[in-house]
Amino acid sequence: MARALSQRQRAILEYIERFLDENGYPPTIREIQHDLRISSTSVVDYNLNVLEQRNLIRRNRNISRGIELVGRRSAERRVIRIPVVGQIAAGQPLPVLEEVDPSNVDDHIELSADLVGKQPDGLFALRVKGFSMVDALISDGDIVVLRRQETAENGETVAVWLRREQETTLKRFYHEGDRIRLQPANAMMDPIYTTPDNVxxxxxxxxxxxxxx
Amino acid sequence: MARALSQRQRAILEYIERFLDENGYPPTIREIQHDLRISSTSVVDYNLNVLEQRNLIRRNRNISRGIELVGRRSAERRVIRIPVVGQIAAGQPLPVLEEVDPSNVDDHIELSADLVGKQPDGLFALRVKGFSMVDALISDGDIVVLRRQETAENGETVAVWLRREQETTLKRFYHEGDRIRLQPANAMMDPIYTTPDNVxxxxxxxxxxxxxx
DNA sequence: TATACGAGCGAACAGATGTTCGTGTCAAGG
DNA sequence: CCTTGACACGAACATCTGTTCGCTCGTATA
Known part of the structure; x- marks a missing residue:
């Protein structure tokens, strides 16, 4: 088992990788055969079996193009793709997510999963307009990633729409008795106090x- | 073109994504048909054509499993992997990059390329310790990505080590005559003036x- | 020399798969 | 009421594609 791959096996393996990168789907046995000038499909089949025994690929029997490269997908998995659905500014509410067709959003950012917490669900991103959130250490041009939710635990930083002020802001949320304290992330700034019906x-x-x- | 995708089209798109993640190769029309309980392969074909016109997938005619998800592979390629080599704090110089064995760095972050500029070379990341950089809208726990360089153009934000003060700081850099102005990103803060030999x-x-x- | 075995050949076969086409449904608009 | 277009059906068709099998060749090995 310690034997090295034959030149042909190496060539096949590299070919599959290249093909996959270029096309997004695996090659057929005949494509491998043709492009590598191999005389018979059975030779390809034979070498693919060797590669599978070496655990370099996985084959799915009786399935066309059923070749997987082992260990390839896992690394790519931890990258999350988040749609940038609009912008956030003090004087305007967030865009309504339901009105945004996610398939028509062609602006995306990508992050490793550990930057966005456990589940990648309900995430969306917004471009920040203006300087109204410097107290949250967020400036014009920044991108904020949010998770859609309508309630908040004490201490969470949330985007809130203040009904009376007609304003969007990003603050730490504290429910204190019958009022709500919105605390800027910047410790040098003073908090806002308001009532639950306003947020x-x-x-x-x-x-x-x-x-x- | 402004029309939203039908529920069925969305389902097909999601199915393809999931299938690709699980199997490493795309589904056949009949697999889509069966798993989504669609009565005919031609219905799948019809909707795949719609998805292709929307530029969400690419189809390769007469090729089994010839479905590519547009923007998926190419997007993954542009993801940059950046090593987190240490931390940055006011009272300590940056770790010397050459002393860091890149293969021993197991802490990484991943970003889409457009967030880090054109070339991915010379990039490294640091965890921010302390609150000495709130004037740059950077707080404790943030991660900053830097590109190693020893000189700066006017207006660039750079990490500088102030020799006399024995201190690291992040400021906009301006060379003005025989002195240097280090301008906090936060417009409400005052700049630091110093001499070139100190930075x-x-x-x-x-x-x-x-x-x- | 006889045998074993890795490696390769070529052809035929059987499924797996994409394509096509006539037909049907339904809502919107004239 | 008729037309149009989006969407759906199902079956027949034509390839595309993996599998199998008998055979050859060269290099060890007994």
Missing amino acids: EIQGKLVTVLRAVS | EIQGKLVTVLRAVS
């Missing part, structure tokens, strides 16, 4: 991103 | 990341 929670802050020009 | 540029700020607990 409409739009989502929880998950990640802040700033790409410096 | 040691360690890298240029590329991205700031904040994962909110």
Whole structure:
């Protein structure tokens, strides 16, 4: 088992990798045969079996193009793709998610999973307009990643729509008796106190991103 | 073109994504048909054509499993993997990159390429300790991505080591005559003026990341 | 020399799969 | 009421594709 791969086996393996990168789907036995100038499909089959025994690929019998490269997908899995569905500014509410066709959003960002918590569900991103959130250490041009939710635990940073003020803001949320305290992330700033009927929670802050020009 | 996808089209798209993740190769029309309880392969074919016109997938005619998810592979390629080599704090210089064995760094972050500029070379990341950089809208626990460089253009945000003060800071850099102005990103803060021999540029700020607990 | 075995050949076979086409349904609009 | 277009059906068809099998060749090995 310690034997090295034959030149042909190496060539086949490299061919599969390249094919997969270029096409997004695996090659057929005949494509391998043709492009590598192998005289018979059975030779390809023979060598694919060798590669499978070496645990370099996995074959799915009786399935066309049923070749998987072992160990390839797992690394790519931990990258989350998040749609950028609009912008967030002090004087305007968040875009209504349901009105955004996720398949028509062509603006995306990608992050490793550990930056966005456990589940990648319900995540969306917004571009920050203006400087109304510097107290949350968030500036114009930043991208914020939020998870859609309508309630908040004490201490969570949430995007809230203040009904009376007609304003969106990002603050730490504290329910204190019959009032709500919205605490800026910047400790040097003073909190806002308001009533529950005035706040409409739009989502929880998950990640802040700033790409410096 | 502004029309939303039908429920069935969305289901097919999601199915293809899931299938691809689980199997490493795309599904056949009949697999889609069967698992989604669609009565005819031609219905699948019809909807796949719609998805292709929307530029969500690419189909390769007369090829089994010839379905590609547009933007999936190419997007994954542009994901940059950046090593987190240490931490940055006001009172300590940056770790010397050459002393860090890159193969021993098991802490990494992943970002889409457009967040870090054109080339992925010379990039490294640091965890921010302390609150000495709130004036740059950077707080304790943030991760900063830097590109190693020893000089700076006017206006670039750089990590500098101030020799006399024995201190690391992140500021916008301006060379003004025979002195240097280090301008906090937060417009409400005052700049620092110092002399060129006191500043040691360690890298240029590329991205700031904040994962909110 | 006889035997074993890895490796390769070529052809035929059987499924697996994409394509096509006539037909049907339904809602919107004239 | 008729037309149109989006969407769906189901069956027949034509390839595409994996599998199998008998055979050859060269190099060890007994």
